[in-house]
Amino acid sequence: MATPSTRMTARERREELVEAAIAEFAQGGLGGTSTEAIARRAGISHAYLFRLLGTKRELFLAAIDRAFGRVIEVFAGVEGSPPAFADLGAAYQGMIADGHELAFQFQAYAACGDPDIRERVERRYMEIFDWVRRATGETVDETRLFMATGLLISVGSLIGSDLLSPDGSWSARVRGAAG
Amino acid sequence: MATPSTRMTARERREELVEAAIAEFAQGGLGGTSTEAIARRAGISHAYLFRLLGTKRELFLAAIDRAFGRVIEVFAGVEGSPPAFADLGAAYQGMIADGHELAFQFQAYAACGDPDIRERVERRYMEIFDWVRRATGETVDETRLFMATGLLISVGSLIGSDLLSPDGSWSARVRGAAG
DNA sequence: GCCCGTTGTAAGCAAGCACTCACTCACACC
DNA sequence: GGTGTGAGTGAGTGCTTGCTTACAACGGGC
Numbered sequence: 459m460a461t462p463s464t465r466m467t468a469r470e471r472r473e474e475l476v477e478a479a480i481a482e483f484a485q486g487g488l489g490g491t492s493t494e495a496i497a498r499r500a501g502i503s504h505a506y507l508f509r510l511l512g513t514k515r516e517l518f519l520a521a522i523d524r525a526f527g528r529v530i531e532v533f534a535g536v537e538g539s540p541p542a543f544a545d546l547g548a549a550y551q552g553m554i555a556d557g558h559e560l561a562f563q564f565q566a567y568a569a570c571g572d573p574d575i576r577e578r579v580e581r582r583y584m585e586i587f588d589w590v591r592r593a594t595g596e597t598v599d600e601t602r603l604f605m606a607t608g609l610l611i612s613v614g615s616l617i618g619s620d621l622l623s624p625d626g627s628w629s630a631r632v633r634g635a636a637g
Numbered sequence: 638m639a640t641p642s643t644r645m646t647a648r649e650r651r652e653e654l655v656e657a658a659i660a661e662f663a664q665g666g667l668g669g670t671s672t673e674a675i676a677r678r679a680g681i682s683h684a685y686l687f688r689l690l691g692t693k694r695e696l697f698l699a700a701i702d703r704a705f706g707r708v709i710e711v712f713a714g715v716e717g718s719p720p721a722f723a724d725l726g727a728a729y730q731g732m733i734a735d736g737h738e739l740a741f742q743f744q745a746y747a748a749c750g751d752p753d754i755r756e757r758v759e760r761r762y763m764e765i766f767d768w769v770r771r772a773t774g775e776t777v778d779e780t781r782l783f784m785a786t787g788l789l790i791s792v793g794s795l796i797g798s799d800l801l802s803p804d805g806s807w808s809a810r811v812r813g814a815a816g
Numbered sequence: 817g818c819c820c821g822t823t824g825t826a827a828g829c830a831a832g833c834a835c836t837c838a839c840t841c842a843c844a845c846c
Numbered sequence: 847g848g849t850g851t852g853a854g855t856g857a858g859t860g861c862t863t864g865c866t867t868a869c870a871a872c873g874g875g876c
Contacts, residue, residue, distance in 0.1 A: 483649055488668075489669015490666065490667060490668015490669060493834065500861095502854075504854080505857095509854085566744070570740070571663070583792070606786050607785050616749050617758050627831085647823070680823050681862090683826095684825065684827095685825070
């Protein structure tokens, strides 16, 4: 890596860095992931990582913004006006099917002992909650049920248990409840 | 700590060690917690920790067994035969109100990238699920709804958001659904 | 008294950690 | 050809980590 394969703007490089950070943090969490591993995955030197993002924690915060923000992006791509809970759920399930998004999300929850991180996660989670409620036009209670179901499916996916997320459970449960 | 304040059996000491481990792991997770901090909290030397539990990961696994097992213990203390969802929920909320149980639980989910840990968490989570279903005599679907609500309240508590866990939401929602 | 298994510790090792510093290289513009 | 600037790096620094080894203190049984 004496000469970089491609030279890009700092902005582009930061995007790639955050993406690499999500993937690495997903496995080890804030405490268990080395900045060296992240830099290696991003294809840059260890030193340059710190120039781009400042500190390990700031990198983690940027990863939170990106990962939670992407949930809304995916939801926004769902057809129908208003979109149905079942379709949002299916889109979410597609998003977490592979990749590191889901594992990272739980690393973010787990890191909420840190006040800055907690505050950021709260803001981003509530953003999703509010977006869903506004987009679907449902009540707070029904939105809550949707989010709760999402968490159960997430944990089920994390621990690899089929029982918790059989195909169709989402649509059956939520469509039944939402009318 | 030149001479230990009280000398106890290895079994007793192990109990205290696991308790201390839950508290410390709750803050930093598997990767971000030092065994030295755990030993200090338990009031024993760093070296003795390894003699008692072997390795950091084994200590984490023991903490999972204890923390998830305690949920069932708390549930088993709830009156009524069969116990109502609302009462189980209230007991759970009381249990996570303070202490490190909740944060540790999410550290366990987050550490599921490790196959051994994933397997242990799955087993313990399913144990709770099955216990609840059998004790209440409810359907799988209703039990799922109960567990999902538990997760939403847990995340709400972690990120400090009132919106997600207003008082009475559990009883209102679940009692309504369960009849 | 003294033995011996168990509880417990002090001291250290090799590896890994986040972060820094001084530096090189490519390019744009005059 | 000189000069300024942003992209990118190699080689550390001082500290922490998980884990080991060798040794000490206690206490019950004879």
